Amino acid sequence: MIQKLFNIDRRIIFAFIFLSVLLPFLVKFDLPIEADKNVRTVYNKIEEISQKASGGIILMSFDYDNSTKAELEPAARAILSHAFMKNVKVIGMSNWPNGVTMAKTIMEDMAKEYGKQNGVDWAYLGYKSGAGLLMLNLSMDFHGAFPTDTRGEKIDQIPLTKNIRTIKDIDYVMSLSAGSGGIEEWIIYSQSKYNYAFAGVCTAVSAPDYFPFLQSGQMHGLVGGLAGAAQYETLINKPGTAIDGMRPQSVAHLVLIFFIIFGNICYFVNKKFDMKKERA
Amino acid sequence: MEANQSNLKKDSIVIVLFFLALIVVNGILVGTGKLKFGTEGFGIMVAAALTIALYSFLYQDNPIFKMAEHFYVGVATAYLFIVTWYSVILPDVILAWKDVGGTDVWVTISKSLAIIVPTILGLLVYTRLVPRISWVSRITFAAMIGFGAGFAIPNYITSHILKQAKPSMLSLWTAAGPQWGAIVIFVGVITTLVYFFFSVEHKGSIGFIAKVGVWFLMISFGASFGYTVMARVSLLIGRVSFLFGEWIPLIN
Amino acid sequence: MKKNLPLTIAFIMGWLGILLDYIPHKVSEVLMTSITKGLMVTIAIVAFLGLYSLLNMHWIKIKRKNAGWGYSLLVFAGFFFMLIFGLYNQGDLFWKAQVEQGMVEWIYTYIFTPCQETMFSILAFFIASAAYRTFRAKSMEAGILLVAAVLVMFGVVPISGKIWSGFPEIAQWLLEYPNMAVKRAIFFGIALGVVSMSLRIIFGIERSYMGGEG
Structure with a gap:
């Protein structure tokens, strides 16, 4: 019996996982979502720079692509909503080539929702190769790194970007990162050298890796995974896909924990049974 | 030969059944007005078909999965080509020539060289396609890797050693009493470093310290595993909400 | 020529990378921006070779009528x-x-x-299946790993807060202290590894980028 449970067809486990994600979407229940201090810091910083007379400028580096869209897009939309609500200007760019259309679409959608004008309130500069090289380059010579935006407009003539010469002219830099060519490279090749306010928005997989940067102050805020995005949505009081996703997320985790504990119980029972058999 | 033909027949049946099922479901969705037939509606149908085709791998490897997978690889390759062209090659190599002309000869020369040198360096890599002169491509790799190696040294030292060392050495005991957080960080860093230090045999007190390091490592790996589960489930949530939200509108 | 020219270029470029970073002068900054910008363009051109390789592999498969x-x-x-x-x-x-x-x-x-x-x-499906089959507390170390994984997995989702407010706090503590300490120790190791590997490249000891014939 125990052996049978051990060798259960993996497709049965797959079915449980699938249902644990689907069913909570159909049955609604409320969950308490409270922002942790790392998410709150990002929120507070945007609030702070919105107080500036000029409105403040954020650089959002979309360092991810479709593979992690479900995790990072809700956070990107929530942060853009917050910035546009507070009249903070946003410059977008990408270090991952496969995310260009996605990043552009997100920025266009959010700008449309808040009636923001391209070139004045926001700009999307697109992708350049090199990751670390690009980060170092734009930190010293912003116009040289991105001569034009994705529309082919010269950035030294775009109202929003014409006065930005170096990274120091930007109030807040954040990388929405899914791995290599993201948060870590920003810190290594740019932030540690130019010491500006930097935040990370990352996939849950990589979130534990960035805690040393938080404690050292190289990164002062972190929005990690879909849970982080849900916390940000709670802070701006704009429920979206992340808050909705917390029900299936919670149930799927419970199902997985059940599987792990059940697997271990089976293991120990089986071990005891084997030992008894050996003694006999 | 016979086995091959039987496989081919089985594959054909699977493919036909898959498309028939899609036609029926999409027909019902369009017929009941739950999915509008237009550019967006058709797109959703295609996206749903591809999603199911790729998920079919969970049952077992099959031709539908392979077809979707290969088509996706082709599209991804072309997209990368297009993005690199319009984002880097066009503005920085081709259209950049528009800004080269000027009254100052030296500025013109330096701007021209800034385009010509990297372009030639990049093109040299293609000598790999001609075995007789393939060694020339090493020049490009040497320049890229050499510079990368050089500028990594000061930057890694600053970000990963200097800026990380200071917050590891916080006061362990203050007027307020023991600082447990600082103690855990200090012990964790030291014991983990000792575990990775293989020049000394892990015996006696060093062995014990290394063992504590392993416990810390296990906690960290456990935390990473917990977060990895969260990441993967989030991606599944994205696809489920597409299939049952945008395609078959079960979720509001 | 075939060996020494690339090694010399790597040596010069490597030292340029180090020195330009340490010299806070206008000229070194101009040189640094020019080199980084140039290499960004070079990398983009080189990327097409990867695309070519992938397509060529499939073309050969078609030409030879290989399986699939x-x-x-x-x-x-x-x-x-x-x-x-x-x-x-x-x-x-x-x-x-x-x-x-x-x-x-x-x-x-x-x-x-x-x-x-x-x-x-x-991967969500496979991680679940793998966890069920292989995640066993067979030793003390494996037990610590399992307990930490379960605590974090549970603590990071909001349902844990509904059951007991201490669960999210425990998960956060594990991430901020023991996990952080380990990652930092790994950072030190990574940095030392990068520095030593970079020096090997600059001084021509590490030559794998030359295609194995160096």
């Missing part, structure tokens, strides 16, 4: 489907900036995105 060559045809179908619309560029062709993406955006949204998202989400 029909699927390779689909790689080319997908490639040209996207490429044609990309180069057409809404009628402006490929020597003008891509102001509107048109059909490229459609293909990206409804073909590329669902495929890539689905491929990665499949």
Whole structure:
């Protein structure tokens, strides 16, 4: 019996996982979502720079692509909503080539929702190769790194970007990162050298890796995974896909924990049974 | 030969059944007005078909999965080509020539060289396609890797050693009493470093310290595993909400 | 020439990378921006070689009619489907900036995105199956790993807070202290590894980038 449970067809486990994600979407229940201090810091910083007379400028580096869209897009939309609500200007760019259309679409959608004008309130500069090289380059010579935006407009003539010469002219830099060519490279090749306010928005997989940067102050805020995005949505009081996703997320985790504990119980029972058999 | 033909027949049946099922479901969705037939509606149908085709791998490897997978690889390759062209090659190599002309000869020369040198360096890599002169491509790799190696040294030292060392050495005991957080960080860093230090045999007190390091490592790996589960489930949530939200509108 | 020229270039470029970073002078800054910008362009040109290699591999498969060559045809179908619309560029062709993406955006949204998202989400199923079959507390170390994993997995989702407010706090503590300490120790190791490997490259001890013939 125990052996049978051990060798259960993996497709049965797959079915449980699938249902644990689907069913909570159909049955609604409320969950308490409270922002942790790392998410709150990002929120507070945007609030702070919105107080500036000029409105403040954020650089959002979309360092991810479709593979992690479900995790990072809700956070990107929530942060853009917050910035546009507070009249903070946003410059977008990408270090991952496969995310260009996605990043552009997100920025266009959010700008449309808040009636923001391209070139004045926001700009999307697109992708350049090199990751670390690009980060170092734009930190010293912003116009040289991105001569034009994705529309082919010269950035030294775009109202929003014409006065930005170096990274120091930007109030807040954040990388929405899914791995290599993201948060870590920003810190290594740019932030540690130019010491500006930097935040990370990352996939849950990589979130534990960035805690040393938080404690050292190289990164002062972190929005990690879909849970982080849900916390940000709670802070701006704009429920979206992340808050909705917390029900299936919670149930799927419970199902997985059940599987792990059940697997271990089976293991120990089986071990005891084997030992008894050996003694006999 | 016979086995091959039987496989081919089985594959054909699977493919036909898959498309028939899609036609029926999409027909019902369009017929009941739950999915509008237009550019967006058709797109959703295609996206749903591809999603199911790729998920079919969970049952077992099959031709539908392979077809979707290969088509996706082709599209991804072309997209990368297009993005690199319009984002880097066009503005920085081709259209950049528009800004080269000027009254100052030296500025013109330096701007021209800034385009010509990297372009030639990049093109040299293609000598790999001609075995007789393939060694020339090493020049490009040497320049890229050499510079990368050089500028990594000061930057890694600053970000990963200097800026990380200071917050590891916080006061362990203050007027307020023991600082447990600082103690855990200090012990964790030291014991983990000792575990990775293989020049000394892990015996006696060093062995014990290394063992504590392993416990810390296990906690960290456990935390990473917990977060990895969260990441993967989030991606599944994205696809489920597409299939049952945008395609078959079960979720509001 | 075949060996020494690349080694000399790597040596010079390596030292340039180090020195330009340490010299806070206008000239070194101009040189640094020029080199980094130049290499960004070089990398983009080199990237096409990777694309060529992938397509060539499938072309050879088709030419030799290797097993599954029909699927390779689909790689080319997908490639040209996207490429044609990309180069057409809404009628402006490929020597003008891509102001509107048109059909490229459609293909990206409804073909590329669902495929890539689905491929990665499949891992959710496999991680569950693997956890059930192999995640066992067979030793003390494995037990610590298991307990930490379960605590974090549970503590990071909001349902844990509904059961007991201490669960999210425990998960946060594990991440902020023991986990952070380990990652920091690994950072030290990574940095020392990068520095030593970089020095090996600069001084020509590490030559694997030369294609194994160095």
